[in-house]
Amino acid sequence: xxxxxxxxxxxxxxxxxxxxALLATGGIYAAASTANEAQAQTTAFTADDVxxxxxxxxxxxxxxxxxxxxxxxxxxxxxxVGAASVDFQVGTGRMPMxxxxxxxxxxxxxxxxxxxxxxxxxxASLGAGPAIPSDEILDPAEGDTSAGGELFxxxxxxxxxxxxxxxxxxxxxxxxxxxxxxxxxxxEAMVTGPQNMPVFSDANITPEDKQDIIAFxxxxxxxxxxxxxxxxxxxxxxxxxxxxxxxxxxxxxxTVWLTSRSS
Amino acid sequence: xxxxxxxxxxxxxxxxxxxxxxxDSRVGGSTIVKEFGRKIFPDHWTFMFGEVALYTFxxxxxxxxxxxxxxxxxxxxxxxEGSYLPLRGVEMSVAYAxxxxxxxxxxxxxxxxxxxxxxxxxxxxxxAVHMLRVFFTGAFRKPREFNWVIxxxxxxxxxxxxFTGYSLPDDLLSGNGLRIIDGVMKAIPxxxxxxxxxxxxxxxxxTAIIGRLYVLHILLVPAVILLMIGLHLFLxxxxxxxxxxxxxxTNTNVVGYPVGPVYAAKAGGFFFIVFGILAAIAAAFxxxxxxxxxxxxxxxxxxxxxxxxxxxxxxxxxxLMPGTIGNFxxxxxxxxxxxxxxLPLNVLIPALVPAIILFxxxxxxxxxxxxxxxxxxxxxxxxxxxxxxxxxxIGVAGVTFYCxxxxxxxxxxxxxxxxxxxxxxxxxxxxxVILGPILAFMVSxxxxxxxxxxxxxxALHGRETGRIVRLPxxxxxxxxxxxxxxxxxxxxxxxxPLPELPTPGRNGKxxxxxxxxxxxxxxxxxxxxxxxxxxxxxxxxxDHHEEVAGAKDREAISSR
Numbered sequence: 001x002x003x004x005x006x007x008x009x010x011x012x013x014x015x016x017x018x019x020x021a022l023l024a025t026g027g028i029y030a031a032a033s034t035a036n037e038a039q040a041q042t043t044a045f046t047a048d049d050v051x052x053x054x055x056x057x058x059x060x061x062x063x064x065x066x067x068x069x070x071x072x073x074x075x076x077x078x079x080x081v082g083a084a085s086v087d088f089q090v091g092t093g094r095m096p097m098x099x100x101x102x103x104x105x106x107x108x109x110x111x112x113x114x115x116x117x118x119x120x121x122x123x124a125s126l127g128a129g130p131a132i133p134s135d136e137i138l139d140p141a142e143g144d145t146s147a148g149g150e151l152f153x154x155x156x157x158x159x160x161x162x163x164x165x166x167x168x169x170x171x172x173x174x175x176x177x178x179x180x181x182x183x184x185x186x187x188e189a190m191v192t193g194p195q196n197m198p199v200f201s202d203a204n205i206t207p208e209d210k211q212d213i214i215a216f217x218x219x220x221x222x223x224x225x226x227x228x229x230x231x232x233x234x235x236x237x238x239x240x241x242x243x244x245x246x247x248x249x250x251x252x253x254x255t256v257w258l259t260s261r262s263s
Numbered sequence: 264x265x266x267x268x269x270x271x272x273x274x275x276x277x278x279x280x281x282x283x284x285x286x287d288s289r290v291g292g293s294t295i296v297k298e299f300g301r302k303i304f305p306d307h308w309t310f311m312f313g314e315v316a317l318y319t320f321x322x323x324x325x326x327x328x329x330x331x332x333x334x335x336x337x338x339x340x341x342x343x344e345g346s347y348l349p350l351r352g353v354e355m356s357v358a359y360a361x362x363x364x365x366x367x368x369x370x371x372x373x374x375x376x377x378x379x380x381x382x383x384x385x386x387x388x389x390x391a392v393h394m395l396r397v398f399f400t401g402a403f404r405k406p407r408e409f410n411w412v413i414x415x416x417x418x419x420x421x422x423x424x425x426f427t428g429y430s431l432p433d434d435l436l437s438g439n440g441l442r443i444i445d446g447v448m449k450a451i452p453x454x455x456x457x458x459x460x461x462x463x464x465x466x467x468x469x470t471a472i473i474g475r476l477y478v479l480h481i482l483l484v485p486a487v488i489l490l491m492i493g494l495h496l497f498l499x500x501x502x503x504x505x506x507x508x509x510x511x512x513t514n515t516n517v518v519g520y521p522v523g524p525v526y527a528a529k530a531g532g533f534f535f536i537v538f539g540i541l542a543a544i545a546a547a548f549x550x551x552x553x554x555x556x557x558x559x560x561x562x563x564x565x566x567x568x569x570x571x572x573x574x575x576x577x578x579x580x581x582x583l584m585p586g587t588i589g590n591f592x593x594x595x596x597x598x599x600x601x602x603x604x605x606l607p608l609n610v611l612i613p614a615l616v617p618a619i620i621l622f623x624x625x626x627x628x629x630x631x632x633x634x635x636x637x638x639x640x641x642x643x644x645x646x647x648x649x650x651x652x653x654x655x656x657i658g659v660a661g662v663t664f665y666c667x668x669x670x671x672x673x674x675x676x677x678x679x680x681x682x683x684x685x686x687x688x689x690x691x692x693x694x695x696v697i698l699g700p701i702l703a704f705m706v707s708x709x710x711x712x713x714x715x716x717x718x719x720x721x722a723l724h725g726r727e728t729g730r731i732v733r734l735p736x737x738x739x740x741x742x743x744x745x746x747x748x749x750x751x752x753x754x755x756x757x758x759x760p761l762p763e764l765p766t767p768g769r770n771g772k773x774x775x776x777x778x779x780x781x782x783x784x785x786x787x788x789x790x791x792x793x794x795x796x797x798x799x800x801x802x803x804x805x806d807h808h809e810e811v812a813g814a815k816d817r818e819a820i821s822s823r
Contacts, residue, residue: 102684149349153435153557157565162435163555167566168675172684175566219349220555226347226366227373227549235436237673239550240572243384247544248392251315251385254536255308258529 045083045121053122056115060096069126081192082129083120088188090116092181094195102172103195130191137207138183143215151205151213159197163233164217169196179221183214300523305506309400312393314530317492318537319386323424326379327481333369335361336431336477338470347554355433355558358473362432362553377545383428384550385541387421387573394418398628398658400645402505404638408629410498413491415626420488422573427480429571432551433473438559439568441472443581450610452597468561508644510752515643569672579671580613583693617668621661634780635787636760649718650757652711653787656704663703667696708790715759715792721746722754722795723803755795762788 007013057069064075071077078085089095090111094104111119120132136142153162159175161167166177173196178186190210193199205213231238275284287293304310337357343350345360347367365372394414397403403411430437445467448459464471503517512518520526556565570578586609587593593609624631632654633639648655670677671692678685725743733739746754765773765781 145349146352149557150353153560153563153565157563159566161567162557162565163552165567166679168678168685170684171686172678172682174679216349223348225549225552226554227377227552228545228547230549230552233552233555234676235567236551236569236571236575237567237676240384240575242548243381243544244388244572247381247385247540248388250540251389251537252308254533254540255311255315258311258533259306259308 045117045124049118049121050125052115053118053120053125056111056119057122060110061119064097069123078123078126080127080129081123083124083132084130084188085192085194086120086123087116087132088185088192088194090119091188092185103174106176130188133184133187133191133207137211138187138214139211140183140215140218143208143211143213145212145215145219147209148212148214148216151209152216155200155205156213161233161235163220163230165233178217181217183218186214186217296523299500300521300527302500302503302522303517303519304504304522304526305512305517305519307507309396310504311533312389312396314533315537316386316389316393318534319382319389319541320488320492321534322382322538322541323379323386324485326375326382327485329375330365330372330379331481333361333365333372334358334431334477336474338433338468338473350554350557353558356473358431358433359553359558362434366554374545377548377550378541379428380550381544381548382541383425384572385537387418387425390414390418390421391573394625395658395662399648399655400505400507401642401651401654402645403629404642405629405633406502406641407498407505408633410495410502411629412626413495413498415622417488417491417495418625419622420484420491424480424484424488425571425573427476427484429551429574430476431473431480432553433559434553435556435559435563435565436551436553436568438468438561439564440570440574441468442561443578447610447614450607450614452604452606453599468559503643505643505645507647508753508756510749512644514641517643566675572669575672576665576668577614577618579668579674579692580617581610582674583668583671583689583696584609584613585693617664621665624661635783637763637780638760647757649711649714650759652708652715652790655711656708659707660700660704664696664700667692667699671696712790712792718754719792719795722751723799751800755800757794759791759794760788761791 057065058067061069061078064072065078066072066075069078086095089104091109093107093109096110097104098107099105109116123129124131152164156164159167159169160178161175164178167175169175175197181189187210188194189197190200190205190213191202200210225233231242273284275281335357339357340354341357341360343353343355343360343363345351345364345368347363350363362376365376367373397411397414426440430441445459445463448462449455451458459467462472462475463469464475504519506512506517506519509518557563569575585593593607593612595606595608596603597606646654648658671689674688674692675685677683677688725745728742728744730742731739732742762785763781764784765777767773768777
């Protein structure tokens, strides 16, 4: 201790202290965020955010979801759906809903990030629910692509198609294509189960597994189609259509040409 | 004999001549060339689909041989360590791993796989279109009935070749296809489970099926196809090619080019055109991206799981069949002495009935039509489809039936791409699969008859020129231009049989079969447009020329 106290006026003492302080806050933050995982941002909302969000909600959402977000005949209660739900639905343009129908459609996003955050803060304040995921858990580089692929084929491909090109559900509902969907929105969709999608809770698919799935989706999206144009990745139907229309069409053009000069 | 001894024996002078003569005197090539090279083939673009089928089959043999060098039909478990990242470390069968290796680690492998698969799709399509051409032009009539049957067998064999090949990569998509086959087999009462166990070597999926399908795919099926193609072509040469009616073309001649040299060159060139088109498609468009589907695992079924197009109609029939109607579930329990066996008609009806209807009608059609027409003559002149309205209508009805089931196989994609409800698509297609063929029959028969009537008009009164002329007294007429004699011949030289009424036999009675025949004959030939007779033609011509000439005179007068 003597050595330490002797050097407390050393010119570099301030620098060392600063470094130690930075290390401590960084370390605590890192520990806190891994411990909290998805809940990290719930606490980051301020009372101001909730206040602003409440106003935005009353102006834009309450006509269907009701004042206080308790729901109406037209729309469900939002108490307990969590910030992730708002971030997904509003952030992908599904809400406010374009029109009544089997399910909400994607359209241009109506609010900026700040407004979405404020509405998320308001809805999160109404009751505990899935929070907006942290950036670490979304990083596809940290995920295991082939493990994600297996999870995707077992859990997701029956609706979203093996190449994530989307598919039909009953009565006009559908599972959309996942191409171009951000990591955050993929994660939020899994934890909140928007539209007709089931909820894949952390007990069902752990956050690490979710990260693997995101890694798989981002890998197949970035690598493109190794065999040439993918014809929508829709499987044998588009291939059959292609050979009948384009393949046979070109062949017929040649047969007509080859026999045009005869007799 | 005496004259041949008098002529000088042929003595070749050049070196090439000597070699050629040496080979020829032992092989007899010149006689073959003389015979076959002078064979006349008529030209029409619709006659070339059989050729397309033949060429795609050759391409299939070539590309398939390449694939066999690297493919391993083993269902042993392995862990993938190849270069496709999203599957590395995944457990899979050796068959799937070797298919992935062909796609990613063997030079040119993916291209060859895609050439092979695209060729397979085009092969079956070409066979189907070729058969439709033969059907609608009546080329299956005497003496070509057996060749039609060989063609039908080739169609079924090509479906078998396609399906066995489709299953080989042992990916999730094809595994689900096999699962459906397994389900249909097990639906057959009593023997179903035994059949399935026999095919799969135990409970589905087992460890034997890929190897068995491989042997069928590369040995048995192509060998039988090759044999059938040989027979098919032999009969084509024997019968000579049929031709469309036209001036100078009769039932006893063939108008066209000889095989050598023009036709052989054209056909050889066409092979390379087909190969080129397929290579271009294979290079630019992916087909059956097995890496997307993942290894086979009986639990997942991904959205958009469909068979290749030629099996699609059976898949569609399965999709259309309601599982239950109200409380009626189509499932019966049959008590046998050894226990109760299930009869699941909601699987058996869609899986087997449409196929039985279509294939029975297809195989038997030449004899059905011969029975209706009571026609025992040879036919080397083709029908224009409009001139056989009922046959054409039945064909269109069959095509419609097929196409509705085909569409049903893509009901999910119709729903997502046209933003309609999947359930509604299914309901509509259920209605259409019954009503569609009936409507198609009526509409296409009317269209055929209307086209015949138009032909008659054109033959009698000439082509409408669209030139309107006003006569001095104010009347407007449209000038009709008479068609030339060649066209006239084509328009007027066809047969339009009359319905045959049942006549009493020797005992003075009309047999029941005769009555049925009379009814069917009426159904076939009651609605008809009589071909133009020479008398009608002569009468109309006099009329016509006078009118046009007169109109011109009057036109000249009025323009002054």
